[in-house]
Amino acid sequence: MRRLFLAVGATLVVAAALLTWWHLAFAWLLVPLVVLFGVGLRDMLQREHSILRNFPLAGHLRFLFEAISPEIQQYFIERHTDGVPISRNHRALVYQRAKDLDPTHPFGTELDLYDKGYEGLRHSMYPVQALEQEPRVTIGAGRCTQPYEASMLNISAMSYGALSGRAIEALSHGARAGGFYLNTGEGSLTEHHLVGECDVVWQIGTGYFGCRDDQGRFDRDAFVERARRPEVKMIEIKLSQGAKPGHGGVLPAIKNTEEIARVRLVEPHRTVLSPPGHSAFQGPRGLLEFVASLRELSGGKPVGFKLCIGREDEFRALCEAMVETDLLPDFITVDGAEGGTGAAPLEFTDSVGMPMRPALQLVHRTLQEFDLRERLVLIASGKLLTAASLVRALALGADVCNSARAFMLSLGCIQALRCDKNTCPTGVATQDPELVKGLSVADKRLRVERFHRNTVRATLDLIAACGVSDPAQVTTDIFLDAESWADLGNPRPG
Ligand SMILES: Cc1cc2nc3c(=O)[nH]c(=O)nc-3n(C[C@H](O)[C@H](O)[C@H](O)COP(=O)(O)O)c2cc1C
Structure with a gap:
């Protein structure tokens, strides 16, 4: 990967330099290529990150995706019952209660009630009237x-x-x-x-x-x-x-x-x-x-x-x-x-x-x-x-x-x-x-x-x-x- 980067990078920079020499309008191409090539060279010379030494420039994608992975997880991947430490359904419940919105849930439970970890409550055949005021x-x-x-x-x-x-x-x-x-x-x-x-x-x-x-x-x-x-x-x-x-x-x-x-x-x-x-x-x-x-x-x-x-x-x-x-x-x-x-x-x-x-x-x-x-x-x-x-x-x-x-x-x-x-x-x-x-x-x-x-x-x-x-x-x-x-x-x- 290092050799490929050097070969491709150097070729592109030389080509852009020749085009710029031929006509100054091509400078817009030369400048970013030189910057990217410089970043890649720095990646190869630094000693902190092996991934950047081995994959100059391309290795930065890993850091980018890692930085945005929590957002990707939460916005695109997480299901209603997922999400740690607090599931999306439970977070939504708090938001609804905090905003005085209707906290009802449509169509039925999304939990697997036959799952070993399921925990519910037993209701009574004779429910009583709930207290109006909480007892202190x-x-x-x-x-x-x-x-x-x-x-x-x-x-x-x-x-x-x-x-x-x-x-x-x-x-x-x-x-x-x-x-x-x-x-x-x-x-x-x-x-x-x-x-x-x-x-x-x-x-x-x-x-x-x-x-x-x-x-x-x-x-x-x-x-x-x-x-x-x-x-x-x-x-x-x-x-x-x-x-x-x-x-x-x-x-x-x-x-x-x-x-x-x-x-x-x-x-x-x-x-x-x-x-x-x-x-x-x-x-x-x-x-x-x-x-x-x-x-x-x-x-x-x-x-x-x-x-x-x-x-x-x-x-x-x-x-x-x-x-x-x-x-x-x-x-x-x-x-x-x-x-x-x-x-x-x-x-x-x-x-x-x-x-x-x-x-x-x-x-x-x-x-x-x-x-x-x-x-x-x-x-x-x-x-x-x-x-x-x-x-x-x-x-x-x-x-x-x-x-x-x-x-x-x-x-x-x-x-x-x-x-x-x-x-x-x-x-x-x-x-x-x-x-x-x-x-x-x-x-x-x-x-x-x-x-x-x-x-x-x-x-x-x-x-x-x-x-x-x-x-x-x-x-x-x-x-x-x-x-x-x-x-x-x-x-x-x-
Ligand atoms: C941001 C944050 C700061 C906390 N600071 C303290 C603290 O100063 N003293 C303490 O005893 N517990 C602290 N806790 C723990 C909470 O008081 C509580 O015991 C724990 O989070 C369990 O409650 P929860 O599951 O409702 O968050 C903190 C929790 C959070 C999330």
């Missing part, structure tokens, strides 16, 4: 002087930094209008979260952003200053997140702007590392004492922690410590390994942590075993974006659900999969001011509120079809899957 879930009753009444669906942790300021502002306004909470993510509490005057859950990660000293250790005074703000309704300690459990975070220097540095209490324009584990406490007792101290420092607000389950024995040890010390969190957020992230190493995303459903079941049953279940609230997250997925989480023990990516979709996210590149085309997950400009807070705040309202309504309708009206009464009896009808046996025995 009280968090921190008995332990807190400022308990919180939560909606069944809320915005899961996403930091300012991972999301743009405008995206957070639209979420804040939407949450205020719909009466649900917005979790700040570990990137600290910012003006963008507060602008809509919604209920805020302040998340504290291992970097203690917004409540740290100059060594990166937990700082009580800085914590009190923010935790006592009236908008902050609850505090969540982040132990781990499903998409990257046990992995610390990196705030690259380029993203560490003056504004981000100010709210996170770090030096600007420097790379900031958050360690994988907490330095403010150690072990189960340490965690529970930290929870109790934050409750007191916050002025009696509910305090809980978020984790992705890894080792069952560690969770049991934590329950034992709760029983021994009688120090309990007000809530536990169980995040599934299928959860989303702005950026994470692929091995962590694909291979670490328990998915939400088994994790939720494990936590629910272990708490029951230790007689703790009724004393705290369980929050679940991990691909909860349809009403059916919410009902399944409630049946497995969740009292409250959080969603991150569904709310991103309601903001206009198109699953371009560029959250880690700062090039999100919809302005949702980028800090590039030119891209952020495209996101209209005035429009997207309405979509956030509508997505929440329509999803809660659909969830209450689905529960009612299963014969109960109160979400707290939903149990795993309503699950219908291939295994459950395998038990029905042979219809014509003998």
Whole structure:
């Protein structure tokens, strides 16, 4: 290929040079040929890309097609039930709910209901009337002087930094209008979260952003200053997140702007590392004492922690410590390994942590075993974006659900999969001011509120079809899957 390129390229350039010498009008031919020949020569001499050394010029096509392959995949190849991590049908459902459009589906299901992985719900012969109003879930009753009444669906942790300021502002306004909470993510509490005057859950990660000293250790005074703000309704300690459990975070220097540095209490324009584990406490007792101290420092607000389950024995040890010390969190957020992230190493995303459903079941049953279940609230997250997925989480023990990516979709996210590149085309997950400009807070705040309202309504309708009206009464009896009808046996025995 190299020889062919040299021979053809040199011949064409010489021919074009002779034509130009004969008549200057042929210069238009000579110039691009010389440029292309120069690029090809450079390809052959560079050492970084073997493909370009072996296939000068032609090798660039590979890079071009690779760059546009996600778009080709999504626009031309993807079927309605395809698309990862969130299928086209599910993305469309969120868009419809966010726009208050008719979310009906024509002609029948596109799923193969005889597929082994099929999961449905059992309806009742005696459906009941769905509740008009969603019942609120009280968090921190008995332990807190400022308990919180939560909606069944809320915005899961996403930091300012991972999301743009405008995206957070639209979420804040939407949450205020719909009466649900917005979790700040570990990137600290910012003006963008507060602008809509919604209920805020302040998340504290291992970097203690917004409540740290100059060594990166937990700082009580800085914590009190923010935790006592009236908008902050609850505090969540982040132990781990499903998409990257046990992995610390990196705030690259380029993203560490003056504004981000100010709210996170770090030096600007420097790379900031958050360690994988907490330095403010150690072990189960340490965690529970930290929870109790934050409750007191916050002025009696509910305090809980978020984790992705890894080792069952560690969770049991934590329950034992709760029983021994009688120090309990007000809530536990169980995040599934299928959860989303702005950026994470692929091995962590694909291979670490328990998915939400088994994790939720494990936590629910272990708490029951230790007689703790009724004393705290369980929050679940991990691909909860349809009403059916919410009902399944409630049946497995969740009292409250959080969603991150569904709310991103309601903001206009198109699953371009560029959250880690700062090039999100919809302005949702980028800090590039030119891209952020495209996101209209005035429009997207309405979509956030509508997505929440329509999803809660659909969830209450689905529960009612299963014969109960109160979400707290939903149990795993309503699950219908291939295994459950395998038990029905042979219809014509003998
Ligand atoms: C862009 C983005 C940023 C996130 N940032 C955080 C974070 O700061 N702290 C955290 O605990 N989880 C974070 N998460 C995880 C979500 O809060 C949630 O647990 C997870 O995505 C599961 O929910 P989902 O499947 O509805 O997206 C983030 C997720 C996304 C998509």
